[in-house]
Amino acid sequence: MTKLTFGALIAVTASAISSFALAQDVAAGKSSFNKCLACHAVGENAKNKVGPELNGLNGRKAGAAAGYSYSDANKNSGLTWDEATFKDYIKDPKAKIPGTKMAFAGIKKESEINDLWAFLAQFGADGKIKQ
Template sequence: MKSLMFALMTAILAANEPAHGLEASPAGNAEAGAAVFKRCMACHSVGPDAKNGVGPVLNGVVGRAAGVYPDYSYSAANKNSGLIWDEPTLTTYLHAPRKLVPGTKMTFAGLSKDQEIADVIAYLKQFDAQGQKVGP
């Protein structure tokens, strides 16, 4: 009976754990994310006139498959990662890009603050695939 209770309690606790062992992400602020994104602009762009640079255009990136933006030369690691850039995956990636995708061309070491990551994701979510703002 004790082992059944232990198994039941373990299952309940596991069901309440955040996915991938991550704590719940803070709510993002798109305006603050615009300021954080300035660090990304050396390589990436968003908006209707965005063009690939050192890194690919990030229009419509939230929800997009990794390694598919047109006319950008992705690393094999990125193209073959099978990732979808949803919020949890972007959060993990923006903490440590080379840890999630070993062999990525992205040389940025990552953002250390959860709030900055949530903010930059909120900022990027505003842009559809054509670079038009779709959110507040």
């Protein structure tokens, strides 16, 4: 009985720690998103700026945000945004999509890239945070 109780305690603790770590990643990603704010928006009232709004990014085809005028390079890239594609792209956007209008040198630090993805991936296409 003691082993079962101890095992349950470990499972609950691990779950709580995982949830806390995720919250930290999202908070750090929100802070990192400040680098993106001049050109991009996310959230319920997000609108296209110099760059497209980023709601519902996970699973969205590149060049598909309504009302945004993309470069031909972006529209014809054939990319669909997911975690791996975003993480590769954000390191060096112009290398991933030559001819893109995105004038951003990129983010090189893996932990920052991971945090930024955690922040962006939480938003659905409607701009609401997914539950």
